[in-house]
Amino acid sequence: MRILVVEDDPVLSNGLKVGLGLAGATVDQVMTCTDALAALAASSFDAVVLDLMLPDGSGLDVLKTMRTGKDTTPVLLLTALDETSDRITGLDSGADDYMGKPFDLDELAARVRAIARRGAGRAQAVMVAGDVELDPSNLNAMVKGQRIALSRREFAVLSALMERPGIIRSKSDIEARLYGWQEEIESNTVEVHVHNLRNKIGKETIETVRGVGYRMRVTT
Numbered sequence: 001m002r003i004l005v006v007e008d009d010p011v012l013s014n015g016l017k018v019g020l021g022l023a024g025a026t027v028d029q030v031m032t033c034t035d036a037l038a039a040l041a042a043s044s045f046d047a048v049v050l051d052l053m054l055p056d057g058s059g060l061d062v063l064k065t066m067r068t069g070k071d072t073t074p075v076l077l078l079t080a081l082d083e084t085s086d087r088i089t090g091l092d093s094g095a096d097d098y099m100g101k102p103f104d105l106d107e108l109a110a111r112v113r114a115i116a117r118r119g120a121g122r123a124q125a126v127m128v129a130g131d132v133e134l135d136p137s138n139l140n141a142m143v144k145g146q147r148i149a150l151s152r153r154e155f156a157v158l159s160a161l162m163e164r165p166g167i168i169r170s171k172s173d174i175e176a177r178l179y180g181w182q183e184e185i186e187s188n189t190v191e192v193h194v195h196n197l198r199n200k201i202g203k204e205t206i207e208t209v210r211g212v213g214y215r216m217r218v219t220t
Helices: 010-022 033-042 059-068 084-092 105-119 152-162 171-178 189-201
Strands: 002-006 026-030 047-051 075-079 097-100 127-129 132-135 140-143 146-148 206-209 213-216
Touching: 002 010, 002 033, 010 026, 010 105, 026 033, 033 047, 033 059, 047 059, 047 105, 059 075, 059 084, 075 084, 075 105, 084 097, 097 105, 127 152, 132 152, 140 189, 152 171, 152 189, 152 213, 171 189, 171 213, 189 206
Parallel strands: 002 026, 002 047, 047 075, 075 097
Antiparallel strands: 127 132, 132 140, 140 146, 206 213
């Protein structure tokens, strides 16, 4: 899961990056409305954590621009303002959820997972493909009822494939789920993670579509 955090308080922003990272997400950070819109235009995200009070305007302006431009990326608004009218305005402007500061980081992570899940069209928190089960809430992976150990990036690759079993994911799409803007992408990292996953969940579970990408095998 790749998350955009739009927050001008560097301490809070870094705390969100660390906390959401521990929950398995790849996090990119910006501090202004202008940079938020530029980031959304340049990259795809599974969800946005958006502060309302930013140096160059209101997060509501970012939200309204997104929705006017048909950008349906799920958005959780984050603000020190906690009046009912503020919550109503944010939700009516197209936000998917709302939290006031201060907040519990575990709850925020759960809410981000929930809006990202709904945005992907999934009703269930646990993803299932054949004998494999994946629970993003606790980073647990099971094969035939037995828990297996996955690294954070192995989990991210498998999650990307299991969100839509049978649908091909390109290498660049998977890389975008693994690396933030400031991280250097290793040339064969996806191949290595797919190789390791096949050893752990079954060699026939992940298919290579030569020249296109990878997909989770759909079993009947």
